[in-house]
Amino acid sequence: MSTFAIGDRDFLLDGRPHRVISGALHYFRVHPGDWADRIRKARLMGLNTIETYVAWNAHEPVEGQWSESDGLDLGRFLDLVAAEGMHAIVRPGPYICAEWHNGGLPTWLTATPGIRLRRTDAAYQAALETYLRRVYGIVAPRQIDRGGNVILVQIENEYGAYGSDKDYLAELVRVTRDAGITVPLTTVDQPEDDMLAAGSLPGLHLTGSFGSRAQERLATLRAHQPTGPLMCSEFWDGWFDWWGGQHHTTDAATAARELDDLLAAGASVNIYMFHGGTNFGTTNGANDKGRYLPITTSYDYDAPLDEAGDPTEKFHAFREVIAKYAPVPSETPAAGSPRPEFTVDLAAAPGAPATPSPVDGLLTFEDLGHAGTLLRYDTDLPDGFAGGVLEVGEVRDQAWVSVDGIRVGTLSRTRHEHALRLPAGGRLSLLVEEQGRVNYDDRLGEAKGLIGPVAVDGVERAQWRTTPVLLAEAAAAPELMVSAGTFDLESPSDLFLDTTGWGKGYVLVGDFLLGRYWSNGPQRTLYVPAPVTRAGRNTITVIELEQPLPVTARFVRAAELGPLHE
Template identity: 70%
Template sequence: MSTFTIGDADFLLDGTPHRIISGALHYFRIHPDQWADRIRKARLMGLNTVETYVAWNAHEPVRGQWDATGWNDLGRFLDLVAAEGMHAIVRPGPYICAEWHNGGLPVWLTSTPGIGLRRSEPQYLDAVTSYLRHVYEIVAPRQIDRGGNVVLVQIENEYGAYGSDATYLRELVRVTRDAGITVPLTTVDQPEPAMLAGGSLPELHRTGSFGSRAAERLRTLREHQPTGPLMCSEFWDGWFDWWGGIHHTTDAAASATELDALLAAGASVNIYMLHGGTNFGATNGANDKGRFAPIVTSYDYDAPLDEAGFATEKFEAFRAVIAKYADVPEETVPAGPAAPRIDVPLTATGDWATGGAAPGHSDVAEPPTFEDLGHLGPLVRYDIALPEVAFCDADAAVLRVAEARDLVWVAVDGRPVGRLSRALHERALALPRGRHLTLLVEDQGRVNYDHRLGEPKGVIAPVTLGGRALRGWRAAAIDLPSAAARAVSAAPGSSAGRTALRGEVTLDEASDLFLDTSGWAKGYAFVNGFFLGRYWSSGPQRTLYVPAPVTRAGVNEIVVLELEQAVDLTARFVAAPELGPREE
């Protein structure tokens, strides 16, 4: 048994001053068979601690159906950290941001009528209490004072940027302590006075989140945390990307200099990220600060370990800095080898997004939201008959929606006529005269930051044509894994427009792969039934990472669900990732 406490100036491990040198790994963004590899490399960079968020919506996507197995086995992840002789920091939120969909909050929670998010509102607190108790059943027995390795637990996450409800924070502390958490409790906020003041409590230890101007920001933190160790709980060593943007990187030497300044000041640190991983499936978040910006599939983050878990220039630069302040293992981590280069011909099987109405949602007055349908996937199809009177003897009429969330493909009598894009603030489109309207709507990622958490997805009513309300909708939720499975055995079909593509790639052994998506427009990719994520020609990302554990020696199936038009009926696996142009 050991003790871990907060002293007047330092963290104290068994009563002795101790500096935390930590790195962030999100177990839910890494294939479970690769957890041990990433953790081991964290130790080899010189870290003594691994930090992780807990994503509530990964563990409980459906209310009451808690899952802590497989990808969600937080206990196994913490045990692997312990097996490397490292401590762990757990940040369960309940809100985590993390560029993760809905900031980690389940859709069933945020769509509850009348709920008050991230404050002392009864419905919200009842659900949060249940969630935290589940998490702490895993964490409590793994605390350092019980023979485990967990040394810190965080309350909420950057709360000062959202609210200042002290009653809410006190309730989270009460639930945490009642669940048997005895290690020190922390909060984190950007080093802005209002955020540091509103985002914590006197009994909680304040830490900061920043990636530059370390000395200045530590001074600000010290003004609000007069005693105890200084800590940057999120040392931003890179940044995330969004569709239509660039690939963000930071200079390795400049980042290392800032890390050096932190450590020279005696501060503890958690590097965000050590290894970012991937927003597999449709788990990416989004931001909306006047313009909607969905996050890309890769969460490489320009971290010291790249998306495939190999050392970068930044890894070596950080390792050299850490060696000035702590013992660093002699063993090093190699850069990534070239992945197999393979071209695979694909067979088109035609439109994969057709289907009937979802049960209970035929002939409804207004288009139901994704939440009304109970649908957690990214696609819903809406159909309605067009009233002839709406055209008023004209050849066209204007379709208007209150809001498109987030991208809508519009077809009349089966013929594409245009798109409505939330990012471009498009809400109206001229429709040619016809008899039937189809809207295919994509949720491109749920906002993970600020006050747009939990907003409904779909075609937001009212919907009008020629000024007349359109009523009598049918809605069908589209299950992407099922569509991919059907494509494996489907007969060949049209390659024009929206189509599924399938092929087979033969490997000598299971291997990390990089799938080049530059020959396709927009859609989703699967390997052996595993949902790799989204691709989009708007970039910056041009490859999808295929983790070795989802491949096998012999024949591997690839399925692409193209939404617009595949120019190249070939799956090209390339030697290295291509995450897009960088800002010079």
């Protein structure tokens, strides 16, 4: 058995000073078939530790239905980290931010009437205790003092930027210790006086989150914590992208200098991200600081390993810096190679007649307990309606408006649109897409769908029918256009699907939902992990919301994530 503790100036591994050189790798953003590869490459860059969040809503999307299967096997992930001879840091939240859907909180939880999130509240705390005990049932036996590799566990996440409820933090600590967590506990906040003061408790080790000006930030951290090791537990080496923006990158040499400054100061580090991965499916979050901006499917983050797991210029620059302060393996990972290029003919996918199950009322996703991304709203227009103006309180997040089955326009939350002129007709339909749940600040858990009132020519429409639209039944849904094709591979392979010229929608390879595409950019390719494919025949399905159905799918050699913003 080993020990890991906090000393006067250093972390202590078996009583000896130890520097943590860690990198963030979220198991839920990487196909489990690629976990071992990404972990090994982390060691080859010189890291001795892997850090991961735990996404509550991935494990328990429906209350009481907990899953650790397939890509959610946290125990297996930690065991693979241990097999590579590396330590692990676990950050279970329950709130994680991470540009992840709803900040990691399940929608069934945040939809609870009257619930108060991230503070002392009976309903919230009862649910999070159940959650944390499940996570700690996985983590506790894998702690370093029990023969495992987990050395640190974090309490909450950047809490000082949100609240200052010390009783709430104390309850998290109580549950954590009561569940058998004995390793040191940490908190993380941006190194600003008010955040550091609000976001922690005595007995919890303060760490910082920043990507530059290390000396200044570490000095602020030290002023709040006179003893113990200094640590930047989120060293931001890149940034995330949102639909309609540019692809964010940071200069590799500049980022390496910032890392050098941090390590030269004697601090420990967790690089956020070492490998960003992908918001597969519909797991992307969103930000709203006056303008709603949903996060892209790619979470490449301009990290040392790119979205496909290939080493970048930043990988080698960071490796050279780390080698000045710690042993680095002589082996380096092979450079990435071009992926296969080919085209696939697509044809409209036939579907059985739709069998919708509408519910009376203007209902939200939460009202229906609908975990999908699409709802259709229908109402009858007044007899003899000759045209007029549709007004909606708020659309969350985008609506395609049809009259008598013909599309007449869209309403976008991002563009702050609330009104649209309607032609004559008898039946009004709005297909609403939830584009990603806000993962930060006070919009956590907000309702999705049409937020009333909804009026036509100033008169509120009272009679509505709301119908969940399921991607799994897309070919049978009249709102969606579906095309499909097949392709053959000699062996499983990473692929990059070029969505240039397509509108907005979703893509599956086999039964694996890659994620969303959108002509709004910046992202132009979708990453297909090799374990999703197979030798022989493969299938691709495109679900399109806006444009005519694509007739060809084109796979290209490399990712195209859009014009750069440095």
